[in-house]
Amino acid sequence: MTVQVLMADENYLQLEGLNKLFETVEDIQVKQMVRNELEIVNKIPDTHPDIIMMDLHSPICNGIRAVRQIHTDxxxxxxxxxxxxxxxxxxxxxxxxxxxxxILKQCSFTELLHAIRAIAEGNSYFHPMVAKLILSGIMQTGHGAVEGAEMDAHLTGREMEVLQWVAEGYTNQDIAKQLFISAKTVQTHRRNIMDKLGCHDRVNLVKYAIQNGIIALQE
Incomplete structure (x- = not known):
């Protein structure tokens, strides 16, 4: 399946450069390039994208408000x-x-592809520095633990392996290949991990993995 992407950025030269790179990839297709969040909202009915890749800054439209509107509609x-x-x-x-x-613009194109593929599969993806700031925000507000997570939860060795791969943004298929198991088995492990930790989404899994040193953070 080809992932259809709608890209938005004020720097149109940057968009054109990314588009050229995406043309070399078989499983990702850029449907439209626009300059700001307002144009995104207007183009969605015509382009039917699977993923919207966008910056947060625009003099025309607030990025966070646009994200909220798109997610709702x-x-x-x-x-x-x-x-x-x-x-x-x-x-x-x-x-x-x-x-x-x-993901940060300092990332490599390989990491960007990895992020898009992970998100297209239904996962989340955070640049390591972003994951670090997620944890920093928890610490600054005094919430040292993931809400609802049992920090002494008894994860098996295999579940710890799967948790590390999941927290780093890898897809079920990627994890299955690395661990020589089926994608269905990976999904079962993920479900068991979330049940044991009381986590309801990957954001909380990332928090748990960072807090417990399961994934390393790049400086």
């Missing part, structure tokens, strides 16, 4: 933030608004 569309902005409040606000991932 088109809940089936996944939203990936690609931005230079990297602070706790922006990340928290955009995730609460409904974004599925947050």
């Amino acid at each position: 088109y809940p089936q569309i996944r939203i990936l933030i690609l931005s230079n902005l990297c602070n706790v409040e922006a990340i928290r606000s955009v995730l609460e608004a409904g974004a599925s991932g947050y």
